[in-house]
Amino acid sequence: MTASAARTSRRKRTGNGAARRIDADEIGLDALVGHAGYAVRRFQIWIFQDFIKTLGDVDIKPTQYSVLTVIGANPGLSQMAVAKRLGIERARLVHLLDSLEQRKLVKRIKSKEDRRSHALHLTGQGETALAKFKRLAAEHERHVEEKIGKANRERLLQILAGFT
Amino acid sequence: MTASAARTSRRKRTGNGAARRIDADEIGLDALVGHAGYAVRRFQIWIFQDFIKTLGDVDIKPTQYSVLTVIGANPGLSQMAVAKRLGIERARLVHLLDSLEQRKLVKRIKSKEDRRSHALHLTGQGETALAKFKRLAAEHERHVEEKIGKANRERLLQILAGFT
DNA sequence: GGGCAATTGTTGTCGTCAACAACAATCTTC
DNA sequence: GAAGATTGTTGTTGACGACAACAATTGCCC
Numbered sequence: 001m002t003a004s005a006a007r008t009s010r011r012k013r014t015g016n017g018a019a020r021r022i023d024a025d026e027i028g029l030d031a032l033v034g035h036a037g038y039a040v041r042r043f044q045i046w047i048f049q050d051f052i053k054t055l056g057d058v059d060i061k062p063t064q065y066s067v068l069t070v071i072g073a074n075p076g077l078s079q080m081a082v083a084k085r086l087g088i089e090r091a092r093l094v095h096l097l098d099s100l101e102q103r104k105l106v107k108r109i110k111s112k113e114d115r116r117s118h119a120l121h122l123t124g125q126g127e128t129a130l131a132k133f134k135r136l137a138a139e140h141e142r143h144v145e146e147k148i149g150k151a152n153r154e155r156l157l158q159i160l161a162g163f164t
Numbered sequence: 165m166t167a168s169a170a171r172t173s174r175r176k177r178t179g180n181g182a183a184r185r186i187d188a189d190e191i192g193l194d195a196l197v198g199h200a201g202y203a204v205r206r207f208q209i210w211i212f213q214d215f216i217k218t219l220g221d222v223d224i225k226p227t228q229y230s231v232l233t234v235i236g237a238n239p240g241l242s243q244m245a246v247a248k249r250l251g252i253e254r255a256r257l258v259h260l261l262d263s264l265e266q267r268k269l270v271k272r273i274k275s276k277e278d279r280r281s282h283a284l285h286l287t288g289q290g291e292t293a294l295a296k297f298k299r300l301a302a303e304h305e306r307h308v309e310e311k312i313g314k315a316n317r318e319r320l321l322q323i324l325a326g327f328t
Numbered sequence: 329g330g331g332c333a334a335t336t337g338t339t340g341t342c343g344t345c346a347a348c349a350a351c352a353a354t355c356t357t358c
Numbered sequence: 359g360a361a362g363a364t365t366g367t368t369g370t371t372g373a374c375g376a377c378a379a380c381a382a383t384t385g386c387c388c
Contacts, residue, residue, distance in 0.1 A: 031233050031237070031298055031301070032230055032233045032234065032328070033325075033328050034305075034321065035301065035305065036211060036305065036308050036317055036320060036321060037208075037211045037212060037215055037226055037304075037308075038226075038230060038328065039320070039321055039324035039325070039327055039328055040204060040207060040208045040211060040320075040324065041208060041212075041226070042251065042324070042327035042328065043204060043324045043327045044201075044204045044205060044208045045251070046327060047200060047201045047204060048201060048205075051201055062201055062202075062205070063345090066196055066202060069196045070196065078365075078366095079365075079366065080364080080365060080366080087206065087209065088346090089345095089346065089347070089348090090365075090366070090367090091346090091347085091348085091366090091367075091368080091369090092345070092346070092347095093366095094366070094367060094368085114354075114355070114364090114365080115353080115354060115355085116353060116354045116355070116364070116365040116366070117354090117364090117365055117366075118365090118366075137199065140201075141198075141199065141200065144200045144201075147326075148323055148324070148326070149323075152323045153200055155319060155323065156200060156203070156204075156320070156323055157198065157200060157203055159312055159313075159316045159319065159320055160203035160204065160206070160207045160312070161197075161203070162311075162312070163203055163206035163207045163210060164196070164197055164202065164203055164206065225373095227374090242336075242337095243336075243337065244335080244336060244337080252375090253374095253375065253376070253377090254336075254337070254338090255337090255338075255339080255340090255375090255376090255377085256374070256375070256376095257337095258337070258338060258339085278335090278336080278383075278384070279382080279383060279384085280335070280336040280337070280382065280383045280384070281335090281336055281337075281383095282336090282337075329388105330387100330388095331386100331387090331388095332385100332386085332387085332388105333384100333385085333386075333387095334383100334384080334385070334386090335382100335383080335384070335385085336381100336382085336383080336384095337380100337381095337382090337383105338379100338380080338381090338382105339378100339379085339380080340377100340378085340379085340380100341376105341377080341378080341379105342375105342376085342377085342378105343374105343375090343376085344373105344374080344375085344376105345372100345373085345374080345375105346371100346372090346373085346374105347370100347371085347372085347373105348369100348370080348371080349368100349369085349370085349371105350367100350368085350369085350370105351366105351367080351368080351369105352365100352366095352367090353364100353365085353366090353367105354363100354364080354365080354366105355362100355363080355364070355365090356361100356362085356363070356364090357360100357361085357362080357363090358359100358360090358361085358362100
């Protein structure tokens with residue numbers, strides 16, 4: 001049916017149609033190639049793994065990094081505002097902030113304007129730590145460049161700019 | 165510090181530095197813009213949601229679709245081969261196939277060459293169903309085109325071709 | 329050719345994460 | 359002031375990846 005059915009293999013046993021011993025890279029994906037979602041999913045897995053590995057020493061994962069970055073750039077934000085901006089549920093953000101607060105990177109300050117909400121700030125430690133995280137994140141970004149090419153990375157960011 | 169700190173708001177109360185009432189779209193992302201991983205993650209969320217919605221009537225999710233497509237294009241594959249090719253763990257694939265087999269889309273046939281393994285095939289129902297799924301998936305792909313542009317989608321697939 | 333390592337499918341556990349629902353405290357609105 | 363909305367919190371559920379253990383079977387090695 002497809003081209004892959006005619007390929008050879010380490011232990012070929014063609015003819016009866018049953019199980020041949022084949023390698024993963026000779027399996028045809030057929031319609032799957034040409035699906036943006038599939039390519040994006042695989043790429044996203046790769047990129048997250050590299051991020052986690054590159055920031056492994058400081059134990060910061062992508063979501064934590066995004067939270068710290070947004071708070072650093074917008075001190076005093078409420079949890080609701082951060083959650084909405086990053087597309088995180090506020091229930092999830094609670095635990096994320098619990099962890100970051102325990103590590104003394106972030107502090108929740110009771111707002112006086114709205115006593116329901118917390119104004120989020122980086123601690124002193126948090127600021128210097130974030131600076132280091134950003135350096136490591138830049139290193140990770142260089143890995144992306146090495147993987148797909150500098151120009152392609154630029155183009156990718158341009159294409160997906162509407163989703164930030 | 166950042167430009168966003170000087171912006172206005174619905175209920176501005178600048179000066180004391182505490183909580184202002186601000187909208188999500190006026191929060192600066194600072195360093196987050198320019199991170200490929202963040203853009204890709206947001207895009208992937210959007211694209212999966214659209215896929216799930218578009219294939220909602222037939223209740224097929226992206227992973228199920230990828231499994232059916234690979235089996236359809238390579239009949240007789242073992243579970244191990246499918247798992248390796250799609251980057252799914254074989255433990256996870258067990259449940260996926262249980263579900264697809266219950267829905268009479270896929271059948272596991274005991275292989276005679278290697279009695280440990282199962283040769284995976286689509287059923288008759290599975291073939292006609294997959295044809296329908298592919299039509300819906302093509303519709304989803306058109307949504308992607310409308311979102312980012314036809315040329316950009318092509319370029320995206322080209323850039324990420326190495327991850328399929 | 330007999331024994332040992334590797335592979336395949338399966339089951340189970342653990343930790344992460346998104347999606348909800350419910351709740352108390354507080355704010356907004358009328 | 360009362361009713362409804364919002365904020366942070368807690369808890370539950372289900373999907374998912376990573377791992378480990380296991381039986382059945384195969385491949386390999388001496």
